[in-house]
Amino acid sequence: MIRVIVRRLLATIPLMFLITIGTFALAQAIQGNPAQAIAGDNATAEQLAQVTEQLHLDDPAPVRYVRWLSDVVHGNLGDSVATHRSVSSEIARRFPVTLSLAIASLILMFAIGIPLGILQGMRPGSVLDKFLLGGVSFGLAVPNFLLGTIFVYVLSVRNHVLPASSYVGFSESPVEWAKHMLMPAFSIALVGGAEMARQLRTGLVGVAQEDYIRAAKARGLHPARITIKHALKNAAMPALTIVGVRVGYLLAGSVIIEQIFQLNGLGAYTLQAIQNKDFIVVQGVVLALAAIVVLTSLVVDIAYAFLNPKVRLA
Numbered sequence: 318m319i320r321v322i323v324r325r326l327l328a329t330i331p332l333m334f335l336i337t338i339g340t341f342a343l344a345q346a347i348q349g350n351p352a353q354a355i356a357g358d359n360a361t362a363e364q365l366a367q368v369t370e371q372l373h374l375d376d377p378a379p380v381r382y383v384r385w386l387s388d389v390v391h392g393n394l395g396d397s398v399a400t401h402r403s404v405s406s407e408i409a410r411r412f413p414v415t416l417s418l419a420i421a422s423l424i425l426m427f428a429i430g431i432p433l434g435i436l437q438g439m440r441p442g443s444v445l446d447k448f449l450l451g452g453v454s455f456g457l458a459v460p461n462f463l464l465g466t467i468f469v470y471v472l473s474v475r476n477h478v479l480p481a482s483s484y485v486g487f488s489e490s491p492v493e494w495a496k497h498m499l500m501p502a503f504s505i506a507l508v509g510g511a512e513m514a515r516q517l518r519t520g521l522v523g524v525a526q527e528d529y530i531r532a533a534k535a536r537g538l539h540p541a542r543i544t545i546k547h548a549l550k551n552a553a554m555p556a557l558t559i560v561g562v563r564v565g566y567l568l569a570g571s572v573i574i575e576q577i578f579q580l581n582g583l584g585a586y587t588l589q590a591i592q593n594k595d596f597i598v599v600q601g602v603v604l605a606l607a608a609i610v611v612l613t614s615l616v617v618d619i620a621y622a623f624l625n626p627k628v629r630l631a
Contacts, residue, residue: 325618329611336607337389340600341382385600394601399593404601407586412605414484415582417494418575419567421502422509426563429456429506430513434556437514438521439544449514456511462573465504469577472500482579501578505571509563513556520552527551561617565610 369375376384388395394404433453437446473481479500485493524530525548533543572584583602590598 322619325615329615332611333608336611337386337604338382340604340607341378341385343599343603345378345596389604394604395597397590397595397598399590399595399598404598407598408583408601408605411582411586413486414580415568415571415575415584417484417487417498418501418505418571418580418582419564421495421498422505422567422571423560423564425502425506426509426513426560429510430517430556430559433510433514434517434521435544435549437518438525438548438552439540441518441522441525446518453511453514456507457515459507461504461508462577464507465501465574465577468500468504484580484582497578501571501574501580504574504577505567509559509566512559512563516555516559517552520555521548524548524552557617557620561614564613565606568606568609 385395392405394408396403397407400407433449437449437453440446468479469481472478480497481500483497485497487494521544530543530548534540568583571582572588574580575582575584576588583606587599587602589595590602
């Protein structure tokens with residue numbers, strides 16, 4: 318198991334190197350003159366030349382990449398060209414909001430996907446399975462921004478059940494945190510929960526044909542015990558993949574939801590940076606999120622090896 322973990326860790330090194338190259342190239346693709354964004358629209362030619370010289374914007378791209386990568390290794394993601402604030406500090410300040418939304422969404426995704434997948438997998442083809450399959454299909458089809466808008470109108474504007482916007486930290490008030498997170502988190506979690514339920518059902522139906530499951534049934538074990546103790550571990554592999562993929566989406570794909578519920582997280586920060594053509598912020602946020610996604614994939618790979626001995630042998 319330790320050898321598997323070490324190999325996965327070593328494999329992330331070249332991957333992160335490629336991510337830094339892609340991140341740098343992505344930021345350079347943003348149209349506009351960075352010197353113009355820094356100096357202002359009314360800047361003179363001399364001021365533009367001075368900013369260009371200070372930031373070495375006239376250097377070749379490989380030279381600027383090496384200089385930027387050196388700063389990143391030392392924890393310096395640069396300063397925003399629009400606000401002149403440290404990108405690292407802004408990410409650290411806004412990340413708890415996005416992380417809270419991701420954690421709440423992940424909890425709801427498990428709460429939706431696991432019970433539905435087990436219920437469908439235990440009785441495939443039944444009336445309950447067909448009914449839940451319709452609900453899962455609805456969850457996969459409905460856009461999260463539409464769901465969020467409906468929640469705001471029904472639960473906030475019309476009935477005043479939940480707050481429509483703003484953010485309260487968990488350390489300040491866990492109850493208020495839950496109230497503020499419920500609607501945006503459920504808006505994101507519905508699709509992920511539906512995906513997990515479908516994958517878990519498919520896995521359970523496939524595992525039900527294995528010899529060890531048939532032997533457990535022949536011994537007279539209760540169906541729930543067979544499902545949870547014997548079948549669920551192997552059937553959870555495809556669903557675990559959904560978790561690994563969804564974590565990246567929960568962190569990076571919640572831009573619209575953060576705008577709807579006015580959450581001042583990384584999504585709103587990134588959108589504002591793109592609008593301002595603030596390439597330094599875009600570089601920093603994309604790199605930070607990519608590193609988190611790679612770390613999540615590493616955890617999922619290790620979980621694969623823990624759940625399935627064949628992965629360790631491979």
